[in-house]
Amino acid sequence: MEIIKLLAYIMIPLSVVISIALMILGKIKHIKYLDPKVPLGRLFYFFGNAFSFMCCVLLINFFSYAMQSKDIIEGIKYLILGYSFGIYGFTFFFMTGMRRAYDIGFPFWGYPIFVGLILLSSFINDTIFEFLMLGMYIFLLQPGSNNN
Template sequence: MEIIKWIGFNTIPIGITISIFLLIYGKIRHIKYLDPEVPLGRLLFFLGNIFALGIGFLSVKYGPQAMDSKTIAEGIMYIILGYSFCIYGFTFFFMTGMRRAYDIGFPFWIYPVFIVVTSLSRLVNEDIYEFLLLGMYIFLLQPGRTSE
């Protein structure tokens, strides 16, 4: 039962790590839905991020509930739900941003680096964090290669 509680406690970091490995594997193997070189428009970027964040909130809800489970079967059910939502949500979140960055003309790996720098800037100064968070929406305003 302690293993289930530990796995439930670490749902988000392990899910994000698995998502990053899936993105790398998808790029190496040129998997259609995990290849960041597929263009993505402004509306799909906006709707994709909203959808991915909604799925991410579900992972935050179900993953840690494994720590409060009474039986092993209930804990495994919450772990499966939490990890599925977490891996799918964060993979989709990173993929929409990477596709949009590539569509604008930036290298696709800029988006995950920007997300990490933005998240770490919150530890330094809240105002810098809010300013960099607005930078994500610059992707919405920039025209892509397909609309030129």
């Protein structure tokens, strides 16, 4: 049961690392659904982020179920579900942002770096964090290359 709890503790960071590795592999191997050079409109960016948020809520939900499981089989079941929703949610979140950034005209790898800077700035100052979160609205309000 200690292994189940350890795997549950590292569920969120490992899901982020796996999703970034999948995006790098998708870019190198030109996998269709992991290609950031496909433009994405404002509406799909908004719905994609909402869908990713729901996947991450399910990830946290299955994390708590895995931590409270009494049986190994039950713990493994919740770990598999949690990792599945986590990897899919984080990959979908990053890919929608990268596609939207490419559609606006920003370099697509700038989006995960920008999200990382936003999260790191929350440790420094809450005002800077809130200001940088407003930068996320650029992706919603800025017209894409199809609207020019």
